[in-house]
Every structure is written in structure tokens, then in C-alpha cells.
Amino acid sequence: MSVLSLRPLVPDAATFQVLRGKSMAEGFSMLRRLQDHWRDGSNTFAKPGEALFGVFEGTSLVGMGGLNVDPYFADGGSGRVRHVYVDPEFRRHGVGRLLIEAIACHARARFALLNLRAPDAAHAFYEALGFEPVKGEQFATHRRLLTMPNEGS
Numbered sequence: 001m002s003v004l005s006l007r008p009l010v011p012d013a014a015t016f017q018v019l020r021g022k023s024m025a026e027g028f029s030m031l032r033r034l035q036d037h038w039r040d041g042s043n044t045f046a047k048p049g050e051a052l053f054g055v056f057e058g059t060s061l062v063g064m065g066g067l068n069v070d071p072y073f074a075d076g077g078s079g080r081v082r083h084v085y086v087d088p089e090f091r092r093h094g095v096g097r098l099l100i101e102a103i104a105c106h107a108r109a110r111f112a113l114l115n116l117r118a119p120d121a122a123h124a125f126y127e128a129l130g131f132e133p134v135k136g137e138q139f140a141t142h143r144r145l146l147t148m149p150n151e152g153s
């Protein structure tokens with residue numbers, strides 16, 4: 001694998017359409033929903049603290065993930081990890097870790113914790129990255145408290 005770079009993502013470019021096609025071929029709808037909501041303006045990752053990241057190999061998008069203010073927890077201090085997807089050919093090479101650590105790093109400026117709701121197949125991934133399983137909540141399967149690097153997390 002050659003050099004990868006992390007950059008802000010605009011989900012309308014041709015390279016996004018390629019990754020969107022791969023996700024839909026696997027049965028995942030999150031990139032389609034992301035693009036629909038971007039286009040209708042309902043979620044453009046533009047609220048304070050929000051971000052949308054892509055991992056690129058050259059000009060090709062090989063992974064993506066977003067950070068929203070969590071709409072399900074109205075405390076203002078909760079961020080929500082959204083739409084994390086890595087090209088099948090690039091999995092288990094640290095792309096997902098790069099995305100989550102970028103999201104966590106960005107989130108620390110604004111949020112005290114990150115929530116997410118993940119399919120069973122992604123639980124091991126999130127637990128490897130410091131998320132704790134959440135039991136009995138409708139809107140979260142996992143949560144990670146955010147601390148500064150010198151606070152031990």
C-alpha cells in the first residue's frame with residue numbers, strides 16, 4: 001500500500017461515487033444516506049465541532065468517517081461517529097484506526113464523549129479503539145470518553 005493521506009471530505013466528487021458504489025455492493029447504505037443528506041442540506045457536518053474526513057491514496061478515496069453533534073443526546077457535550085466505511089481492499093491496514101483517531105482528536109475540542117451505533121461485525125473494531133460497549137440504550141452500542149492525551153486515554 002502506498003502513502004495515505006487524511007483530508008476533509010466533500011461527498012460529491014467522482015471518487016466518492018466509486019466508494020459509494022462499493023459500499024452499496026456490500027449492502028451498506030450509509031454512504032448513500034450521507035450523500036442524500038448532504039445534498040438536501042439536512043446534514044452537511046458544518047455545525048460547530050463537526051467534521052467529515054476522507055482517507056485518500058493519491059486522489060482515490062479509500063475510507064471515510066464523520067463526526068456530528070449527537071442528535072440523540074441533547075446535552076451538547078456528546079459527539080456521534082457517523083458513516084465510517086473503508087474500501088474492502090484496504091481493510092486491516094489501519095485506515096479505520098486513522099479515521100477514528102482523527103475524529104477523536106477533532107472531537108476533544110468540543111465534546112466530552114463519542115457515541116455510536118455499530119453493526120455486530122464492527123464491534124471488535126470499535127472495542128479495539130477504546131470504545132466501551134453500552135447496554136440497554138436505543139441510540140448507542142458503544143461510547144468512548146474523551147480525555148486529553150496527558151490524561152491517560
Ligand SMILES: CC(C)(COP(=O)(O)OP(=O)(O)OC[C@H]1O[C@@H](n2cnc3c(N)ncnc32)[C@H](O)[C@@H]1OP(=O)(O)O)[C@@H](O)C(=O)NCCC(=O)NCCS
Nearest residue numbers: 084085086091092093094095096097117118122124125128
Ligand atoms: C469496521 C471497519 C471500518 C474497520 O476498518 P479497518 O480499516 O479494516 O480497521 P483497522 O485496520 O484500522 O483496524 C484496527 C483494529 O480494529 C480491529 N478490527 C478491525 N476489523 C476487525 C474485524 N473485522 N474483526 C476483528 N477485529 C477487527 C483490530 O484490532 C484492528 O487492529 P489489527 O488489524 O492490528 O488487529 C471496516 O471493516 C469497514 O468499513 N467495515 C464495513 C462498514 C462498517 O461496518 N462500518 C462501521 C459502521 S458503524
